[in-house]
Amino acid sequence: xxxxxxGSGYVGLVTGxxxxxxxxHVVCADLAKDKIDNLNNGILPIYExxxxxxxxxxxxxxxxxFSANPQEAVKGVDVIFVAVGTPSRSDGGAHLGYVDDxxxxxxxxxxxxxxxxxxxxxxxxxxxxxRNIVKxxxxxxxxxxxxxxxxxxxxxxxxMRPDRIVVGVVDGDHYAQDVMQRLYHPVxxxxxKIVLMNPESAExxxxxxxxxxxxxxxxxNEVSTLCEKVxxxxxxxxxxxxxxxxxxxxxxxxxxxxxxxxxxxxxSALVHTARDNDVEIDLGVATDRVNQRQKGVLVRKLRKKxxxxxxxxxxxxxxxxxxxxxxxxxxxSLTLIDAVLADGGIIAxxxxxxxxxxxxxxxxxxxxxxxxxEYDAAKDADAIVxxxxxxxxxxxxxxxxxxxxxxxxxVDGRNIWSTYHLKQLGFDYEGIGVIGK
Numbered sequence: 502x503x504x505x506x507x508g509s510g511y512v513g514l515v516t517g518x519x520x521x522x523x524x525x526h527v528v529c530a531d532l533a534k535d536k537i538d539n540l541n542n543g544i545l546p547i548y549e550x551x552x553x554x555x556x557x558x559x560x561x562x563x564x565x566x567f568s569a570n571p572q573e574a575v576k577g578v579d580v581i582f583v584a585v586g587t588p589s590r591s592d593g594g595a596h597l598g599y600v601d602d603x604x605x606x607x608x609x610x611x612x613x614x615x616x617x618x619x620x621x622x623x624x625x626x627x628x629x630x631x632r633n634i635v636k637x638x639x640x641x642x643x644x645x646x647x648x649x650x651x652x653x654x655x656x657x658x659x660x661m662r663p664d665r666i667v668v669g670v671v672d673g674d675h676y677a678q679d680v681m682q683r684l685y686h687p688v689x690x691x692x693x694k695i696v697l698m699n700p701e702s703a704e705x706x707x708x709x710x711x712x713x714x715x716x717x718x719x720x721x722n723e724v725s726t727l728c729e730k731v732x733x734x735x736x737x738x739x740x741x742x743x744x745x746x747x748x749x750x751x752x753x754x755x756x757x758x759x760x761x762x763x764x765x766x767x768x769s770a771l772v773h774t775a776r777d778n779d780v781e782i783d784l785g786v787a788t789d790r791v792n793q794r795q796k797g798v799l800v801r802k803l804r805k806k807x808x809x810x811x812x813x814x815x816x817x818x819x820x821x822x823x824x825x826x827x828x829x830x831x832x833x834s835l836t837l838i839d840a841v842l843a844d845g846g847i848i849a850x851x852x853x854x855x856x857x858x859x860x861x862x863x864x865x866x867x868x869x870x871x872x873x874x875e876y877d878a879a880k881d882a883d884a885i886v887x888x889x890x891x892x893x894x895x896x897x898x899x900x901x902x903x904x905x906x907x908x909x910x911x912v913d914g915r916n917i918w919s920t921y922h923l924k925q926l927g928f929d930y931e932g933i934g935v936i937g938k
Contacts (some may be wrong), residue, residue, distance in 0.1 A: 502684060503527070503578040507571050507603050510830075511534055511547050511656075511762070512620055512649050513584030516570045518552055519660040521559035523687040528566045531573035537569040548827040548854050551657040564605045567745075571603070572610045580684060581607055582622045582647075593769035595624050604631045608638040616643045616882035622707055622767060624774050628669060630702035643677035645670055646700040648707035653761060654825025666694045669703025700913055708771040712785050715764040717752040719791035723797075725934025735934030736916065754931045755890060757833035757914040758795035760822035765789070796833050799886055800840040802912050802931045808885055811845035814907065816882035818875055819889025820856035830860050833914070834888040842868055849878040853891055880905045890915040914936075 502525050506517040508529035517529040531537055536546055543557055559565035568574040575581055585599035601619060603643050607617055617635065619628060628646045634644040646669030651659045652763050666689070678697065698706070725735040737756045740748055743750035759765070771903075775782040807813055815837075822832035830836060838848050848869040852859060860871045872878045875894065879885055879902050888893060895917050903909050909928040913919060919935040930937040 502526075502580060502680075504580045504582065504684075504761070505530060505571075505574045505621075506582040507531070507534075507575070507576045507606075508582075508584035508586070508621070509540060509546070509567065509585065510584065511549070511653070513558070513582070514540075514545065514547065515651055515656045515660060516582055516620060516649070517551060517565060518555040518559065519657060519700060520684075521562075521565035522555050522563070522661075525566055525684075527559075528568050528574045528578070529842040530568045530571040531844070532569065532571065534569040537567045540567040547663060549656050550654060550825055555657065555813055560737070567803070571606060573611050575615075576612045577606055578615065580616045580618060580680060581611075581936050582618045582620045587621050589766050589769060593666065593773040593925055595622070595625060595766075595770050595837070596772075597623065597666055600627065600631065601634060604634040607642065608635040611638065611640050614643075614676075615685075616645055616677050617828055617906075618647045618681075620647055620649055622648060622770075623704060624708075624770060625701050625704045632671075637920075643671075643680075644673055644700075645677050645681060646703035647681070648703060650707070650710065653828055656824060661688055663688060663694050664734045667696050667698070667703050667706050667927070668699035671700060676920055680764045702922040705774075707799045708767050708774065711764055711767040712771045712782075712788065714752050715768050715792065716784060716788045717796070718754075718756075718759050718764075719788045720778060721753050721755050722758065722856055723791055723934075728934035732936070733934075734936045736919065751862070753918065755935075756795075757799050757837070757933070758792045759831055760796075760831035760835075761828060762830045765792070768792075776840075796836040797840065798933065799837045799912055799914050800844075803841070803886070804844075806910055806929065809844075810841055812847070813883040814839075814847040814881055815841050816885045816906075817848060817850040818852075818878070818885060818887045818894050819891055820850055820852035820859045820871075821889050824889055824891045825854075827858055829855050829862065832888075835862075836871065837886060837888060849880075849882065851875040851878040852889065853893060876901060881907045882912040884908050884912060884913040886914060887917060888914045890917050899923065899928070902935065903927060 504527045506513045507598050508528045521527040538932045541739045562801045583603050587595040590596050597938050632644045666685050670678050728735045739753045772782050772785040820834045850871050911930050913932045916932045916935050920935050923930045
């Protein structure tokens with residue numbers, strides 16, 4: 502099939518690359534000419550394991566092309582994916598200006614009947630809104646809601662082996678339904694993955710799924726605080742609770758709060774959507790409130806141990822909001838870094854992938870350095886704080902760390918080292934709700 506993906510950011514590039522990988526001819530279109538020029542030269546704007554190889558391979562085969570002219574790119578294709586940004590407004594709602602612009606452009610420039618697929622995360626009733634924009638197009642436009650469920654760091658695998666493919670189609674639109682089933686058939690061979698529903702249900706499913714996962718994280722973070730008060734170990738509690746098949750083990754890990762581009766935005770958007778419809782999602786509100794408080798847990802532990810942080814050097818391992826991505830948006834590490842700097846402390850940070858993004862963010866700021874070697878970051882540090890559980894951090898040389906640090910204090914934000922008997926090695930260890938050994 503011939504596909505156009507409008508928007509060549511994270512979702513658009515993964516979608517376009519993976520559809521070309523299974524044999525479709527795809528053009529990824531974006532108004533950002535610099536981004537398109539880089540893509541045509543094999544330079545990706547994001548880090549995602551496996552994606553660069555897919556993009557280069559299919560670009561060489563001419564199945565994947567890039568265009569800075571969306572008006573031309575949409576001509577003659579069968580399916581158009583909308584993968585533009587929907588940033589949060591100040592009131593927590595989603596900004597839909599870019600989605601509206603794409604809908605208007607499609608309406609004016611298509612040359613044949615098309616299926617217009619809303620891949621961007623959008624509020625309920627956006628499908629209806631877009632249908633109203635394209636209703637007078639010269640050719641028939643079938644509007645479908647198809648939210649993405651890609652985990653950063655595992656997006657290629659998620660696309661190729663999805664848990665489910667949510668497709669929201671207007672009742673009676675068999676043309677759109679048939680096109681979507683044909684499009685996703687190659688990734689549904691072992692069993693049917695498509696879950697058909699109306700557009701409103703598909704739009705709501707995305708927000709509900711992410712809010713429910715965020716809720717589990719916030720709940721376990723509250724439990725970790727209780728564990729510290731009563732002498733319980735959150736690892737043991739997690740094992741005991743997660744062994745119940747009704748609950749399961751996923752997203753039950755205590756830590757410094759969730760971040761990234763999805764959970765914070767989608768929780769807020771669900772709460773806002775509900776309020777627009779005279780419904781109060783109290784659990785969503787509480788989930789966000791707990792997360793905001795939890796993001797301060799690391800600096801609170803530093804202050805408790807070190808007192809005044811003025812002049813203290815804090816080593817931060819991990820800046821990305823999770824491993825296997827360079828995304829630092831809403832990362833708990835930023836909350837920690839900003840708090841330490843505000844207290845007059847000094848930051849030396851390391852991240853194997855997200856360092857450049859952090860350098861750009863803190864460019865021109867004093868008392869912060871983003872270094873190339875994690876042990877250099879620890880030199881003369883008054884504390885090491887593990888924020889992102891990258892593989893190279895999971896079994897470090899603790900003897901070397903003890904030699905180079907000013908004082909052997911560790912704050913383990915991911916509880917990776919809680920069973921390493923660090924106290925016997927002479928470290929003062931703090932985890933999140935664990936009984937450190």
